[in-house]
Amino acid sequence: MTTTTGPSPSPEAVAEIEQPMRQARLPRWTPWASLAAALVVALLVTAPGGRSLGGVVAITAIAHLVLIGVLSAVREGSRRAKDRIVTALVTIAFGLAMIPLVSVVWTVVGNGLARFDTTFFTWSMRGVVGEGGGALHAIWGTIIVTLIAALISVPVGLLAAVYLVEYGAGSRLAKAITFLVDVMTGIPSIVAGLFVAALFVIVVGPGTKLGIMGSLALAVLMIPTVVRSTEEMLKLVPNDLREAAYALGVPKWRTITKVVLRTSVSGIATGITLAIARVAGETAPLLVTLGITTGTNFNPFDGRMATLPVYAYYQYTQPGVPAEAGVERAWTAALVLIILVMALNLVARLISRLFAPKVGR
Amino acid sequence: MAKLIDVSDLNIYYGDFLAVESVTMTIEPRAVTALIGPSGCGKSTFLRSLNRMHEVIPGARVEGKVVMDGQDLYDKDVDPVSVRQHIGMVFQRPNPFPTMSIYDNVAAGVRLNAKRMSKSDLDDLVESSLRGANLWTEVKDRLGKPGLGLSGGQQQRLCIARAIAIRPSVLLMDEPCSALDPISTLAIEDLIGELKSEYTIVIVTHNMQQAARVSDRTGFFNLAGVGRPGHLVEIDDTSTIFSNPSQKSTEDYISGRFG
Numbered sequence: 001m002t003t004t005t006g007p008s009p010s011p012e013a014v015a016e017i018e019q020p021m022r023q024a025r026l027p028r029w030t031p032w033a034s035l036a037a038a039l040v041v042a043l044l045v046t047a048p049g050g051r052s053l054g055g056v057v058a059i060t061a062i063a064h065l066v067l068i069g070v071l072s073a074v075r076e077g078s079r080r081a082k083d084r085i086v087t088a089l090v091t092i093a094f095g096l097a098m099i100p101l102v103s104v105v106w107t108v109v110g111n112g113l114a115r116f117d118t119t120f121f122t123w124s125m126r127g128v129v130g131e132g133g134g135a136l137h138a139i140w141g142t143i144i145v146t147l148i149a150a151l152i153s154v155p156v157g158l159l160a161a162v163y164l165v166e167y168g169a170g171s172r173l174a175k176a177i178t179f180l181v182d183v184m185t186g187i188p189s190i191v192a193g194l195f196v197a198a199l200f201v202i203v204v205g206p207g208t209k210l211g212i213m214g215s216l217a218l219a220v221l222m223i224p225t226v227v228r229s230t231e232e233m234l235k236l237v238p239n240d241l242r243e244a245a246y247a248l249g250v251p252k253w254r255t256i257t258k259v260v261l262r263t264s265v266s267g268i269a270t271g272i273t274l275a276i277a278r279v280a281g282e283t284a285p286l287l288v289t290l291g292i293t294t295g296t297n298f299n300p301f302d303g304r305m306a307t308l309p310v311y312a313y314y315q316y317t318q319p320g321v322p323a324e325a326g327v328e329r330a331w332t333a334a335l336v337l338i339i340l341v342m343a344l345n346l347v348a349r350l351i352s353r354l355f356a357p358k359v360g361r
Numbered sequence: 362m363a364k365l366i367d368v369s370d371l372n373i374y375y376g377d378f379l380a381v382e383s384v385t386m387t388i389e390p391r392a393v394t395a396l397i398g399p400s401g402c403g404k405s406t407f408l409r410s411l412n413r414m415h416e417v418i419p420g421a422r423v424e425g426k427v428v429m430d431g432q433d434l435y436d437k438d439v440d441p442v443s444v445r446q447h448i449g450m451v452f453q454r455p456n457p458f459p460t461m462s463i464y465d466n467v468a469a470g471v472r473l474n475a476k477r478m479s480k481s482d483l484d485d486l487v488e489s490s491l492r493g494a495n496l497w498t499e500v501k502d503r504l505g506k507p508g509l510g511l512s513g514g515q516q517q518r519l520c521i522a523r524a525i526a527i528r529p530s531v532l533l534m535d536e537p538c539s540a541l542d543p544i545s546t547l548a549i550e551d552l553i554g555e556l557k558s559e560y561t562i563v564i565v566t567h568n569m570q571q572a573a574r575v576s577d578r579t580g581f582f583n584l585a586g587v588g589r590p591g592h593l594v595e596i597d598d599t600s601t602i603f604s605n606p607s608q609k610s611t612e613d614y615i616s617g618r619f620g
């Protein structure tokens with residue numbers, strides 16, 4: 001398979017200089033076979049009595065690593081063997097990372113399905129002590145509180161990011177804001193809740209619990225993420241486009257709204273949706289700011305409000321009589337919350353697909 | 362429509378770094394002025410200072426005068442935004458707006474500035490601009506398709522159409538053909554030849570033949586040394602510059618003896 005032209009060296013010399021391009025390779029199904037063999041080994045090694053899932057998985061992984069490495073080293077040479085081993089390691093790491101996720105979804109779905117019925121979505125907890133009851137009030141509460149939090153933090157975060165990228169670049173104020181945003185990203189969520197609670201104690205009076213307080217606490221948590229993700233998206237907009245707009249005699253603010261934001265809208269919307277999904281499941285800050293109720297409350301400025309995470313918390317810690325009913329409701333609330341967050345993630349993907357600049361004819 | 366531009370003693374800075382030193386030249390109306398010179402001598406910098414695009418870069422500033430129509434463009438009460446509406450620009454790399462269709466790209470100057478214009482007037486403007494850029498026949502059936510779906514050469518002509526759609530008096534072009542194949546290059550050179558009846562054109566190019574082919578006047582920029590500011594060596598009729606320039610360095614550069 002030489003492609004050299006010109007004076008050709010003797011065949012032996014070629015063999016010496018050139019690496020052979022074709023090498024023996026293991027068949028495609030080898031990794032699967034190796035995995036299966038490793039599993040058999042693991043089952044043989046562990047005594048049927050003292051078998052644990054973790055033990056079997058761990059032994060399978062190690063046996064697979066050794067097996068595929070040796071097989072490949074013998075047949076394909078050391079470079080390929082290293083490649084095989086690293087591929088196996090990466091796959092195993094991926095599997096490890098998936099374990100908690102799958103296990104959480106599995107447990108929540110398993111336990112939550114029991115009360116995933118119409119009553120759950122049409123009833124509140126007013127007057128319910130034992131069986132039955134639902135989370136309608138908590139679902140509404142979560143939607144209202146999260147929506148208001150988004151309404152507060154999206155404009156603030158968006159404009160802050162626009163300032164940081166388009167106006168402040170390199171200035172002292174911008175650096176200070178970036179630093180503060182970074183610090184804020186790291187504050188524990190309970191601190192945000194306590195901050196808002198303390199603020200309202202000073203302004204309104206002790207013991208105040210309002211829906212809007214929860215929204216504010218969530219907004220405090222959301223703003224830094226919105227700023228950060230929007231900032232990254234704005235930085236991705238090529239400078240060429242800004243210059244193209246300036247060169248057409250377009251003022252800066254129009255360039256920002258019509259070109260820069262328009263170009264990056266898909267990424268920004270995705271970031272915002274993910275930020276919403278992130279705070280929708282917050283429990284601690286809501287626990288200290290808006291408490292829990294048994295009935296539906298649509299007014300965030302008047303009295304306590306129920307939300308799904310706090311509802312789940314109370315159903316679990318104060319389940320009532322019989323206790324199983326409350327615990328089941330807690331699981332279902334968790335399930336609804338997970339579905340909500342997943343739906344938001346899907347929406348984010350949809351948005352990014354929808355707004356992405358289209359290339360093609 | 363075409364206008365004469367008088368540049369006198371123009372110093373152009375990036376922060377404290379003097380990039381181009383004391384340029385004095387007259388840019389004739391209804392003619393093509395080519396700027397040539399080695400890389401880094403400040404051709405782009407000078408070009409961008411003509412329509413106040415230079416100051417878009419943080420810290421960038423200019424000293425001296427650029428007079429068009431008796432008006433110093435760097436006067437305190439001159440709005441850079443309106444300067445750019447009179448002096449259009451085409452960049453080295455084609456940069457159509459990725460979110461816009463071919464039609465919207467050409468209409469961008471009108472739309473982004475929220476100028477009122479009836480649909481039929483806008484249609485006419487888009488058509489005449491695309492015709493002006495020699496692109497109409499190629500795209501007239503897919504005006505609604507994304508501008509990024511065009512070939513590189515077509516994108517560059519789209520950018521030219523976008524620039525002339527704001528009806529500028531002057532058109533600045535920074536190496537408009539450097540990313541294009543010979544055929545697209547030829548199309549754009551032909552286009553420049555046609556446009557000069559209406560516009561004052563300034564074009565930066567590294568291609569000596571191109572300068573000789575398309576321009577009426579040629580200015581040669583040079584660097585005294587590394588880290589030294591660039592300066593205008595001479596500007597004259599293209600035929601003079603290419604046949605018997607008055608400066609030795611111009612002759613050396615053109616004949617390829619340095620650079």
Ligand SMILES: Nc1ncnc2c1ncn2[C@@H]1O[C@H](COP(=O)(O)OP(=O)(O)OP(=O)(O)O)[C@@H](O)[C@H]1O
Pocket residue numbers: 375378380398399400401402403404405406407418591
């Ligand atoms: N944004 C900038 N910030 C600081 N210095 C810059 C900037 N852009 C250009 N310069 C400097 O200004 C000088 C002139 O650059 P310019 O881009 O105008 O050269 P040019 O003649 O267009 O070169 P080329 O032919 O390679 O395009 C160079 O020394 C360059 O390093």
Ligand SMILES: [Mg+2]
Pocket residue numbers: 404405406535
């Ligand atoms: Mg340049």
